[in-house]
Each structure stands twice: as C-alpha cells, then as structure tokens.
Amino acid sequence: QKEVEQNSGPLSVPEGAIASLNCTYSDRGSQSFFWYRQYSGKSPELIMSIYSNGDKEDGRFTAQLNKASQYVSLLIRDSQPSDSATYLCAVSYNFNKFYFGSGTKLNVKP
C-alpha cells in the first residue's frame, strides 16, 4: 500500500485558470505536509509546507489540509505556462520518515 497517492495526470488547464492538485495519504500519524515542483530533468523545489488543518496561502499558491479525510491539495491561481511541471506531494512523520507521491504532471496551455 502506497503511503501517498496522487493522480499521475497529465492535468491540463488553460492559462489563467485555477489548477487543483490532490493528494491522499494513509497514515494518520503524519504531521507535516509539503508540495514540491519539479521541472523535467531538475531537482524538486519546495513550494509550500502546511502543518495544521485549513488553508495556507503564498502568492498564487494555496495549500489545503484536511487531516480527518487524510487529504491535502494545492491550488494554483492564474496558472501560467511556466507552472507546467510535475508536482510532488510529500508527508513526514518525523525527521527520519518522508514519503513522496509519484507526482501529478501539470500542463498549462497558452
């Protein structure tokens, strides 16, 4: 059983639209949640971290966490072609346990 599940996509949205990326996780003991962006051939870069239920906003990005449903999402407003990448969801239990989803590929069409 995978710890972290993501739809592999691709998710295609037009430029200017809202992209919604979703992630579920299996262990209720998870404490920390992260979204990374990874361009092809590059390393993952941290976009957002979220630790408590609710929404966290940073610029065009909003992370949403619902621990009861074991669900975390990332909304990208006003999507740009430069947002086209693979988005990785990660959860952590402590410093020695990190689990990543296999990623959702996002295509933003001009």
Add this chain to the structure above:
Amino acid sequence: DAGITQSPRHKVTETGTPVTLRCHQTENHRYMYWYRQDPGHGLRLIHYSYGVKDTDKGEVSDGYSVSRSKTEDFLLTLESATSSQTSVYFCATIAGGSYEQYFGPGTRLTVT
C-alpha cells in the same frame, strides 16, 4: 538552493563495479538524506544521517551503504552496482527548525 552540490552529475558504470556518489552541503545542516527517483515510484528514501557518523536506513536501503565523516559530506556507495540501481539520485538536507527538505541537483546513474 540550500548550498548542496552532488558529484558526479552523470555516471555510466558496469554491473558489478563499486560506485560512490558524493553530496556536499555548505550550510552546516545536521540532517542529510539520499533518495532515488524512478518513473512511477516517486522519491524513495535510501539512507539518512542525523549527524557525523550517525546514519540509518530508509525504505530502499538494500545494496547501498553510506558514510558521514564530516558534517558537510554524505557519501552513498553502491558496493556492486546492478542494473536495478539505474536511477536518478538526489541528496537533501533539512533547514534547521523544520522538516522542509531542500534538494541537490541530482546524479543520473546508469548501470550497464
């Protein structure tokens, strides 16, 4: 970036040969991690370190060993490389006070 470099960036080696990958960080971070990334599997933790000479296994540690003799360097060794170890390897560190990981540029390893 978090001051992380990896070497080599690309390597092709033959089955059965030993390989060592190096991760170097300049931020004096305590925690360091080695991951592999394969299509369909995402990032999987191989080994991690929580200080000099303090290391432990991750979920896919078979066939790999690590060493950390200095805070800034974390080495990953494949004692006898196999084709199943063909992958992209990423090193990561945690910035103090959080669980936010920052990744190095990666090493693409091909075992023929």
